[in-house]
Amino acid sequence: xQIVIDQYTASCxxxxxxxxxxxxxxxxxxGLRRNDFEGCDIASWIGRVADxxxxxxxxxxxxLESRNNRLAxxxxxxDRFLESVETMVERVGARRVGVVLGTSTSSIGxxxxxxxxxxxxxxxxxxxxxxxxxxxxxxxxFVSRVTGVRGPSLTISTACSSSAKVxxxxxxxxxxxxxxxxxxxxxxxxxxxxxxxxxxxxxxSEQPCRPFxxxxxxxxxxxxxxxxxxxxxxxxxxxxxxxxxxxxxxDAYHMSHPHPDGKGAVLAMQRALHHAGISAAQVDYVNLHxxxxxxxxxxxxxxxxxxxxxxxxxSSTKGWTGHCLGAxxxxxxxIAMESTRTGQVPGTLNCTNPDTDxxxxxxLENHRGPVDIAMTNSFGFGGNNCSLxxxxxxxxxxx
Amino acid sequence: xxxxxxxxxGIDSAVDFYSRWTLWEAYVKCTGxxxxxxxxxxxxxxxEQARTEANSVQSGWRVFQGEAENRVQFAxxxxxxxxxxxxxxx
Numbered sequence: 001x002q003i004v005i006d007q008y009t010a011s012c013x014x015x016x017x018x019x020x021x022x023x024x025x026x027x028x029x030x031g032l033r034r035n036d037f038e039g040c041d042i043a044s045w046i047g048r049v050a051d052x053x054x055x056x057x058x059x060x061x062x063x064l065e066s067r068n069n070r071l072a073x074x075x076x077x078x079d080r081f082l083e084s085v086e087t088m089v090e091r092v093g094a095r096r097v098g099v100v101l102g103t104s105t106s107s108i109g110x111x112x113x114x115x116x117x118x119x120x121x122x123x124x125x126x127x128x129x130x131x132x133x134x135x136x137x138x139x140x141x142f143v144s145r146v147t148g149v150r151g152p153s154l155t156i157s158t159a160c161s162s163s164a165k166v167x168x169x170x171x172x173x174x175x176x177x178x179x180x181x182x183x184x185x186x187x188x189x190x191x192x193x194x195x196x197x198x199x200x201x202x203x204x205s206e207q208p209c210r211p212f213x214x215x216x217x218x219x220x221x222x223x224x225x226x227x228x229x230x231x232x233x234x235x236x237x238x239x240x241x242x243x244x245x246x247x248x249x250x251d252a253y254h255m256s257h258p259h260p261d262g263k264g265a266v267l268a269m270q271r272a273l274h275h276a277g278i279s280a281a282q283v284d285y286v287n288l289h290x291x292x293x294x295x296x297x298x299x300x301x302x303x304x305x306x307x308x309x310x311x312x313x314x315s316s317t318k319g320w321t322g323h324c325l326g327a328x329x330x331x332x333x334x335i336a337m338e339s340t341r342t343g344q345v346p347g348t349l350n351c352t353n354p355d356t357d358x359x360x361x362x363x364l365e366n367h368r369g370p371v372d373i374a375m376t377n378s379f380g381f382g383g384n385n386c387s388l389x390x391x392x393x394x395x396x397x398x399x
Numbered sequence: 400x401x402x403x404x405x406x407x408x409g410i411d412s413a414v415d416f417y418s419r420w421t422l423w424e425a426y427v428k429c430t431g432x433x434x435x436x437x438x439x440x441x442x443x444x445x446x447e448q449a450r451t452e453a454n455s456v457q458s459g460w461r462v463f464q465g466e467a468e469n470r471v472q473f474a475x476x477x478x479x480x481x482x483x484x485x486x487x488x489x
Contacts, residue, residue, distance in 0.1 A: 137470075152406060152416060172427065178406050178420075248428065 003171045004239035005228050005390070006181070007084035009075060010334040012224035012321045013047030017078035021331075022338060025346045028366065030320050032208050032220055040195045044204045047222025047322025048190055049074070061145065066107035066133050068189040069142045075187065075225030076146060084229050085147045088181045091235065098151035098179040100170050101139040102163030102186035104326030106155070109191030110134065139187045143227075151179040157326065159380030160289070161248075162186060163226065164329030167388050168246040170230045180235055185227035188326035195221055201256065209292035209323075211316035211348050212301070212362045214355040216292045222322025226330035228337075241337050244373060244389040245276025251383025257295055258379060262303030265377065268385035269307045272375065276389045280308045283389070284369075285345050287336045287376040288362075290316020291323050296379065298358065305359035315363040319349030329378040333388055336374035340392030343370055414470065421472040422449055422464055429476045445476065 011017060013031025014024035024031060032045045055074040057065055076082055089097055114128035132141050140155040156162050156169065163186020170182035198204050198221060205218030230243065249271065251264035258265065273280055286308070289300055297316075304314060317335055324331055339345050345367040354362055371392065378386045404423065405415035426442055441460070449464040463475040 152413065152420070154417065169424070172424070176404070176423075178404060 001175050002233040003174055003230055003243045004233050004236050005241040005243065005337060006088065006231050006236040006239045007079070007081055008226070008228040008334050008337060009079035009081040010224070010226040010331050011049060011071070011075040011078055012226075012324060012327075012331050013049060013222050014320055016049070016074055018334070018338070021335070022342070022344070024320055025317070025335070026344060026366065028349060030208060030349055032319070032322055037190050037195060040192055042195055042199050042204065043206045044199070045208050045220045045322070046190060046195075047220060047224075047324065049223055052189070061142070063130060064133055064138070064142050064145065065130070066110035066138065067191070068103070068107040068109065068139065068187055069133070071189045071223060071225045072139055072142055072187040073146065075227060076143070081227055081229070082147065085149070085183060088229060088231065088235075089149060092180040094148055094150040096151060096180040097149040098170070098173055098182045099140050099144050099147070099149060099153040100156065100166040100173070100182055100184050101143060102156045102166045102326050102329055103136070103139050103188050104157060104159050104162060105188065105191055105194055106136045106157070107133045107138040108193050109189060112192050143183060143185070147183060149183065158384040159382055160323070160325050160328050161378040161380035161384040161386040162326040162329060164333060164376065164378035164386035164388055165248060166330070167230070167243055167333065168248055168386065171243055171246065174230065174232060181229060181231035183227055184230055184330070185225070186327035186330040187225040188324055189223045190221060194325065203293055205292065208350050209318055210350040210352075211290040211292040211318050212297050212354055212358065213292070213351040214353050216294065216297060216355075219291045219293055219318070220322040222324040224321065224324035224327035224331045226327060226334055228330065228334070240392065241340065242391045244278070244391040245272045246389070247271025247273070247275060247387045249385045251385070253383050256381050258299045258383065260299065262299045262306065264383050264385045265300060265303035265379055266306045268387040269303065269375070269377065272387040272389050278373065278389070280312065283308070283312050283373050283375050284371040285336065285339050285374045286312055286314040287332045287374065288314050288316045289377045289379045290318055290348065292316070292318055297355070300377065300379065301358035301360040301362070308360070310361060313345055313363045313367060314360060315346055315348045317346050317349070319351070320346070329376070329386065332376045332378065333390070336376040336388070337390050339371045339374050340390055343368055345369070345371060417470070417472050418464070418466070419446065421474040422446065422462065422476070425474040425476040429478050
């Protein structure tokens with residue numbers, strides 16, 4: 001059964017919607033800025049989405065108030081995504097459309113505010129008594145409520161692979177006949193827990209991040225919301241993009257460090273290729289996880305060299321977006337999808353002096369050429385790995 | 400398949416579905432991410448094992464499933480790779 005992407009949208013530090021992202025990638029204009037997140041004095045750069053605060057939720061959704069849900073609200077309104085969902089609901093019925101979202105920290109920023117603003121007796125103020133917000137499943141609840149879909153709704157939280165794994169679960173739901181279409185996506189917003197948490201791990205750079213550069217010294221935290229509407233080919237006759245394959249694995253090695261040989265990463269990529277029934281040589285472009293941390297970039301390059309012969313283009317786009325954690329998977333999946341649609345392959349922003357120890361050559365400058373099949377890698381803490389394969393109009397197919 | 404997994408109601412009352420789906424996800428990953436579109440006897444056996452909390456390893460599978468907290472499901476499936484495990488045990 002062929003799973004196709006009927007519609008998609010991405011909002012991140014480069015702006016709201018696909019056009020903003022595409023322009024920034026083409027013009028090599030980063031969305032990163034010096035850390036100006038309220039209440040955070042860490043010297044770093046961040047991928048903040050401008051004006052999220054201004055996207056007020058409608059009154060009927062005030063009980064779900066949080067920065068994360070405002071970001072989701074802003075993202076859902078781009079690229080006619082809500083209209084596409086509405087059309088799908090008209091076609092198959094609300095109970096046949098599900099929701100699978102990825103996030104790392106959900107609306108924990110709202111929980112932080114609730115604790116900072118306890119009343120004099122130490123109790124939570126009434127406006128913060130939001131059981132459906134102080135909850136990992138908050139994005140799933142929010143998107144189900146906004147869209148009115150009545151199919152199953154769940155939220156995956158496997159750190160930085162979260163919103164890549166949503167594609168695999170969505171495809172399994174559709175193939176199992178649980179639903180006919182799925183809103184898959186990810187929403188993760190900046191919050192103090194994440195900014196200070198990664199800073200405590202000494203993983204945050206004081207400069208704009210430099211993936212795969214010999215002088216890379218850490219990541220920049222970003223935020224994003226992205227969504228894709230997946231369905232069967234016969235329900236989306238005009239869709240030309242397909243989810244060709246997916247591979248999931250777990251290192252079972254360390255809480256925060258990838259396996260030194262990249263075993264889990266290799267397994268995820270190989271499983272995706274096996275699932276799609278293609279060889280590595282057929283993949284034209286890989287959007288790498290490429291966080292700019294010392295460990296990730298070295299080990300991901302090592303893993304790439306075990307799977308690909310060196311001819312497949314590979315780059316990291318974290319220099320534009322920052323590391324959007326639980327929303328990184330969907331944003332980079334969309335960048336991979338866009339490359340198959342437009343033939344525009346982004347290079348690796350801020351990498352001026354590539355690490356010569358790496359076993360795989362990274363694409364530095366933007367490239368233009370046909371991309372029939374693109375892969376995206378997402379590797380998270382806990383050794384959670386996910387690789388996805390997308391095919392453009394010329395390939396299609398898939399299992 | 401949807402009915403078999405228990406998806407018959409709205410999103411607020413489908414605990415059975417999420418429980419069964421969590422087990423299905425664990426099972427699929429234990430089978431090397433096979434593309435499984437239909438129920439099968441093996442999975443039916445796992446469901447039964449989870450439902451009855453049977454401490455059986457006769458099939459070569461062991462299921463750990465539960466609700467960590469309200470509406471938070473977990474499932475772990477262990478495949479015991481010894482073909483003659485049952486006879487060894489007995």
